[in-house]
Amino acid sequence: MKRKREFSIIEMFKNKFSPSSKRIGLGIGDDAAVIDNFPGKSVFSTDILVEDVHFDKSFHPPQLLGKKAISVNVSDINAMGGIPEFALLAMAIPPSLKDGYIEKVGQGIAEGCRQYGLEIVGGDITRSPGPFFINIMIWGKVEKAVSRSGARPGDDIWVTGTIGDSHAGWLWLSGEANEKELKKVRANGWKGLKKRNLLYLVNRHLDPLVYNQAGPALAGLVNSMIDISDGLSNDLGHICSQSGVGALIELDKLPLSWSLREWAKQKQKDPFKIALRGGEDYQLLFSGPPEKENEIRETMRLKGVKITKIGKIQEKDWGIKIFHKKRLRPLKEEGWDHFVG
Amino acid sequence: MKRKREFSIIEMFKNKFSPSSKRIGLGIGDDAAVIDNFPGKSVFSTDILVEDVHFDKSFHPPQLLGKKAISVNVSDINAMGGIPEFALLAMAIPPSLKDGYIEKVGQGIAEGCRQYGLEIVGGDITRSPGPFFINIMIWGKVEKAVSRSGARPGDDIWVTGTIGDSHAGWLWLSGEANEKELKKVRANGWKGLKKRNLLYLVNRHLDPLVYNQAGPALAGLVNSMIDISDGLSNDLGHICSQSGVGALIELDKLPLSWSLREWAKQKQKDPFKIALRGGEDYQLLFSGPPEKENEIRETMRLKGVKITKIGKIQEKDWGIKIFHKKRLRPLKEEGWDHFVG
Numbered sequence: 218m219k220r221k222r223e224f225s226i227i228e229m230f231k232n233k234f235s236p237s238s239k240r241i242g243l244g245i246g247d248d249a250a251v252i253d254n255f256p257g258k259s260v261f262s263t264d265i266l267v268e269d270v271h272f273d274k275s276f277h278p279p280q281l282l283g284k285k286a287i288s289v290n291v292s293d294i295n296a297m298g299g300i301p302e303f304a305l306l307a308m309a310i311p312p313s314l315k316d317g318y319i320e321k322v323g324q325g326i327a328e329g330c331r332q333y334g335l336e337i338v339g340g341d342i343t344r345s346p347g348p349f350f351i352n353i354m355i356w357g358k359v360e361k362a363v364s365r366s367g368a369r370p371g372d373d374i375w376v377t378g379t380i381g382d383s384h385a386g387w388l389w390l391s392g393e394a395n396e397k398e399l400k401k402v403r404a405n406g407w408k409g410l411k412k413r414n415l416l417y418l419v420n421r422h423l424d425p426l427v428y429n430q431a432g433p434a435l436a437g438l439v440n441s442m443i444d445i446s447d448g449l450s451n452d453l454g455h456i457c458s459q460s461g462v463g464a465l466i467e468l469d470k471l472p473l474s475w476s477l478r479e480w481a482k483q484k485q486k487d488p489f490k491i492a493l494r495g496g497e498d499y500q501l502l503f504s505g506p507p508e509k510e511n512e513i514r515e516t517m518r519l520k521g522v523k524i525t526k527i528g529k530i531q532e533k534d535w536g537i538k539i540f541h542k543k544r545l546r547p548l549k550e551e552g553w554d555h556f557v558g
Numbered sequence: 559m560k561r562k563r564e565f566s567i568i569e570m571f572k573n574k575f576s577p578s579s580k581r582i583g584l585g586i587g588d589d590a591a592v593i594d595n596f597p598g599k600s601v602f603s604t605d606i607l608v609e610d611v612h613f614d615k616s617f618h619p620p621q622l623l624g625k626k627a628i629s630v631n632v633s634d635i636n637a638m639g640g641i642p643e644f645a646l647l648a649m650a651i652p653p654s655l656k657d658g659y660i661e662k663v664g665q666g667i668a669e670g671c672r673q674y675g676l677e678i679v680g681g682d683i684t685r686s687p688g689p690f691f692i693n694i695m696i697w698g699k700v701e702k703a704v705s706r707s708g709a710r711p712g713d714d715i716w717v718t719g720t721i722g723d724s725h726a727g728w729l730w731l732s733g734e735a736n737e738k739e740l741k742k743v744r745a746n747g748w749k750g751l752k753k754r755n756l757l758y759l760v761n762r763h764l765d766p767l768v769y770n771q772a773g774p775a776l777a778g779l780v781n782s783m784i785d786i787s788d789g790l791s792n793d794l795g796h797i798c799s800q801s802g803v804g805a806l807i808e809l810d811k812l813p814l815s816w817s818l819r820e821w822a823k824q825k826q827k828d829p830f831k832i833a834l835r836g837g838e839d840y841q842l843l844f845s846g847p848p849e850k851e852n853e854i855r856e857t858m859r860l861k862g863v864k865i866t867k868i869g870k871i872q873e874k875d876w877g878i879k880i881f882h883k884k885r886l887r888p889l890k891e892e893g894w895d896h897f898v899g
Contacts, residue, residue, distance in 0.1 A: 247800075248637040248784060249603035251703040254595045261680060262590035263646045263695060269687045270650075296589040305604045307648075307693045309611075339602060346610045347688020352648045354604060354695035362592040443589060459588075 226319055226342050230306070233327045234337040250338035252303065260299035260359040264290045268348035276390045276399045278406045279318050281423045282351075283325025284332075289446065290355040291333045292427045292499040296444035298436030299359035301335045301429065307352040309345035322351070333429050361436040363503070368441035368460035372504035372530035375439075375513065377428055377522050379474040380449055381488060384495020385481070386422030389415060393484075414476035425499045428522045432501065438513050439505040448496040450548055454537065456504065463531035466548060468493075468541035472525040489541075493548070504530050567660055567683050571647070574668050575678040591679035593644065601640035601700040605631045609689035617731045617740045619747045620659050622764045623692075624666025625673075630787065631696040632674045633768045633840040637785035639777030640700035642676045642770065648693040650686035663692070674770050702777040704844070709782035709801035713845035713871035716780075716854065718769055718863050720815040721790055722829060725836020726822070727763030730756060734825075755817035766840045772863045773842065779854050780846035789837040791889055795878065797845065804872035807889060809834075809882035813866040830882075834889070845871050 266272055266286050277285075287304070294301045306326065310319060330337060335355065390402065401409030407420035427444075435442065441460055443452045449471075457464050471492045481488035505513055510526075517524045528540075537548045607613055607627050618626075628645070635642040647667065651660060671678060676696070731743065742750030748761035768785075776783065782801055784793045790812075798805050812833045822829035846854055851867075858865045869881075878889045 247705050247707070248634040249601045249640065251599050251601050251638065251640075251700060254598055254600055256597070257595055258592050259595055260590045260592050261644070261646060263648050263680065263682050263693075265648045265650055265682045265684050265691075265693070267650050267684055267686055267691075270685050293589040297592065299590065299592075303602070305602060305695055307604050307606045307695075309606055309608050309691060339604065341604050341606045341693075343606050343608055344611050345608055345689065345691075348686065350606075350608075350650060350686075350691055350693075352604075352606070352682075352693045354646055354648075359592060364588050366588070 226310070226316070229320060230323055230337070230340070230342070233323050234330070250305070252338065255358060258359050258362065259356055260294055260297050260362060261354070261356040262290060262293035263352060263354040264293060266351045268350070273391060274349070276394070276402045277423060278403055279321035280325035280328070281406050283322035284329040284424060286351045286353055287326055287329025287333065288425050288427045289499065290353045291329070291335070291429050292444040292446065294355055294357050295427055295429045295432035296363070296442050296501060297359055298361055298363040298432045298442065300357045300433055301333055301355050302357035303336055303338050304330070304353050304355045306337050306340035308340070308342050309350040310342065311345050311347070311349055314349060333427070359436075360433070363432070363436050363439060363442040364459070365441055365443050365456050366459040368456050368462050368504040368530045369506070370462055370530050370532050371507065372440055373507055373510060373526050374453070374464060374466065374502070374504050374528040374530060375524050376445070376449070376472060376527055377431060377501045377517070377524050378498070379472045379477065380445060380498045380500055381477050381492030381495045382418050382421035382474050383425060383497040384491050385477050386418035386420070387497070389480070390419060390422065414479040417474060417476035418480060422497065425497065427499050428501070428520065430520050431517065431522045434516050434520055435501070435503060435513065438509050438516065439503045442501055442503040445498045445500045445502050446496055448494045449502065450493045451496070452502055453548070456502065457537055461533050463533050463535035464528060464537045465531055466528040466539045468539050470525060470527045472523070564683055564685070567651070567657070570661060571664055571678070571681070571683070574664050575671070591646070593679065596699060599700050599703065600697055601635055601638050601703060602695070602697040603631060603634035604693065604695040605634060607692045609691065614732060615690065617735070617743045618764060619744055620662035621666035621669070622747050624663035625670040625765060627692045627694050628667055628670025628674065629766050629768045630840065631694045632670075632676070632770050633785040633787065635696055635698050636768055636770045636773035637704075637783050637842060638700055639702055639704040639773045639783065641698045641774055642674055642696050643698040644677055644679050645671070645694050645696045647678050647681035648695070649681070649683050650691040651683065652686050652688065652690055655690060674768070701774070704773070704777050704780060704783040705800070706782055706784050706797050707800040709797050709803050709845040709871045710847070711803055711871050711873045712848065713781055714848055714851060714867050715794070715805060715807065715843070715845050715869040715871060716865050716867055717786070717790070717813060718772060718842045718858070718865050719839070720813045720818065721786060721839045721841055722818050722833030722836045723759050723762035723815050724766060724838040725832050726818050727759035727761070728838070730821070731760060731763065755820040758815065758817040759821060763838065766838065768840050769842070769861065769863045771861045772858065775857050775861055776842070776844060776854065779850050779857065780844045783842055783844040786839045786841045786843050787837055789835045790843065791834045792837070793843055794889070797843065798878055802874050804874050804876035805869060805878045806872055807869040807880045809880050811866060811868045813864070
């Protein structure tokens with residue numbers, strides 16, 4: 218009887234995620250989780266991963282997929298300046314997925330939880346007659362929340378890390394890799410690859426790193442913040458529309474990795490286009506007043522997070538433009554498109 | 559560009575769910591929702607509805623589907639003795655579903671939120687290459703949480719309302735109704751039906767009523783509680799296994815509706831079997847000490863909730879049995895099976 222499978226998966230997860238926080242009164246296995254409140258504010262978010270929209274089982278190793286499901290949710294809390302603490306896990310599992318596969322997804326989720334210091338306190342597991350769905354709801358505490366709507370003309374625009382890497386990794390995995398290479402990736406993640414540039418790009422797609430210390434550290438110093446999930450172009454568009462401002466991006470300043478540059482050169486692709494439109498980097502895009510520049514730089518240096526100043530917030534009427542080769546061009550809001558797939 | 563559709567749906571929901579609680583700092587449209595904590599305990603739960611597993615678009619009107627997605631989640635909080643306050647809404651939408659359909663789902667969600675006094679504070683909307691998927695995560699406050707694990711030998715076993723109705727409604731909708739009848743239901747819900755017994759049963763399946771005042775009122779009086787989502791037999795099994803006890807159910811005492819009895823007679827089905835194994839009634843099943851009987855009865859009378867005493871908690875070694883026609887039989891844990899579909 219397949220209902221038994223559902224219970225056995227819940228049992229497996231229950232063992233993997235036995236709660237340790239003293240604030241958890243009742244956890245997995247009851248109708249709901251009970252948690253002691255702390256004084257202050259909480260921050261809540263949810264992100265769905267749908268098979269064949271957000272991930273491709275044919276190359277995404279299940280353990281990294283589970284970890285990524287946690288990372289993308291942590292990223293939302295981070296972008297608000299919050300610290301994640303707890304999560305609920307909902308999954309709809311196709312009958313064709315083997316228990317060993319689900320167990321590896323669970324291992325990845327547990328690994329992500331350990332890495333970011335959060336705990337799964339409950340969830341719902343059911344059958345899917347179609348794709349594999351993973352939906353995580355995550356919450357934690359926040360002292361000073363940073364919204365998308367606080368950018369002011371004159372603010373510097375900053376981005377953490379390098380951008381475009383994840384999308385380049387995805388382009389290679391989904392279009393160029395041969396079956397032998399995909400098999401290696403599926404078994405070992407990026408570690409199965411030999412070429413150093415591919416290794417980095419594929420890693421960034423399969424196992425994005427979220428600087429979850431950076432968001433709370435920037436809160437209080439910056440005026441607006443978002444995580445780059447839809448692509449720099451789209452996510453800057455969100456900040457501009459919600460803040461009622463325009464923006465200027467200096468294309469040459471975009472932080473591109475050596476790996477992206479090398480790969481784009483080989484493939485005769487424009488790395489800047491990938492960096493502007495590619496999504497899923499989970500880097501932070503934020504704007505802050507110029508007088509805070511030194512403090513912002515020092516704070517991020519102490520956290521070990523690279524940041525780059527890439528432009529300026531402008532008045533709304535000015536629009537959103539990029540400066541490149543001594544020319545100003547409008548930046549269309551187009552990113553990597555989950556809804557198109 | 560279909561990405562636009564995702565944004566237009568978010569915009570539609572944003573308008574429908576503009577937050578009113580003063581505790582909500584930031585809501586829909588940012589990376590995460592920010593909410594002021596209150597002193598005490600919070601209770602969290604999540605329930606997924608997957609097309610063709612939990613609902614059938616061919617007869618479930620979208621508005622009632624949206625409302626049911628809220629009700630089933632409210633039911634989990636209710637079963638813990640909690641009061642729901644906030645929710646996150648995650649949906650994966652097949653491209654074939656029209657905007658009008660999604661809007662009606664949204665109307666039903668909004669109606670459910672009004673009815674139970676809770677607010678949607680955020681969510682995630684994406685594309686599904688397969689079934690329609692609605693996942694709601696809900697939380698609220700709880701003073702005294704009632705778990706599944708507190709039942710003690712000697713406790714009376716109680717159930718609210720009548721049971722088996724939802725499953726009978728589903729049996730009719732999914733197997734016996736003709737295309738003309740299904741069309742009426744799809745357009746108008748149960749209101750499209752003429753036969754009084756069918757009307758009631760179908761209503762209980764499409765639009766289950768959750769007595770969300772009953773759970774918190776019972777907390778403090780009862781030792782264990784669960785909502786009947788998997789069927790009385792299964793859910794009593796959860797209480798017994800998690801409390802380490804056995805149970806005796808007197809079959810003749812199960813509260814069956816007139817509609818279920820009539821329908822079962824016509825169809826020559828056993829209404830008790832339907833009541834034991836049918837799921838999705840979202841009635842409360844709870845156990846309490848006999849000395850609290852009067853207080854339990856009076857509390858539920860004041861809330862306008864019918865309750866019925868159906869048996870006794872026993873020692874674990876005694877097992878789980880039903881008493882019927884002067885005979886004791888073991889009650890197998892079998893319910894309506896979501897995982898089988």
